[in-house]
Amino acid sequence: MEVIAGAQLLRFIAAFILVMSLMGGLALIMKRINARMPAAGGRKKRLQIMEILPLDGRRKAILLRRDDREHLVILGANGETLVESDIESKQDKDNVETLKDAA
Secondary structure, eight states: OOOOOHHHHHHHHHHHHHHHHHHHHHHHHHHHHHHHSOSGGGOOOSEEEEEEEEOSSSOEEEEEEETTEEEEEEEETTEEEEEEEEEEOHHHHHHHHHHHHHO
């Protein structure tokens, strides 16, 4: 069994760091590209997370939007609680008011 010389060991470590850096950079690029891609088949996404508000260290209030309705959910260590459902979206109200003003 051969002993690796200092220069060879340094070269190996440098190559390893370079390869790992390239893999990390490629992963970041792929993540950004994937975030910009539309849903499969060009369909519009029906479910969106509109807002997240941390309540304390273990619970979060999340405002979800599905189609044209919003739902307020609290997520915690013990599960989830639906606080309010079928909330009319503020964005939809603004659109209706704009259409009324234009008419």
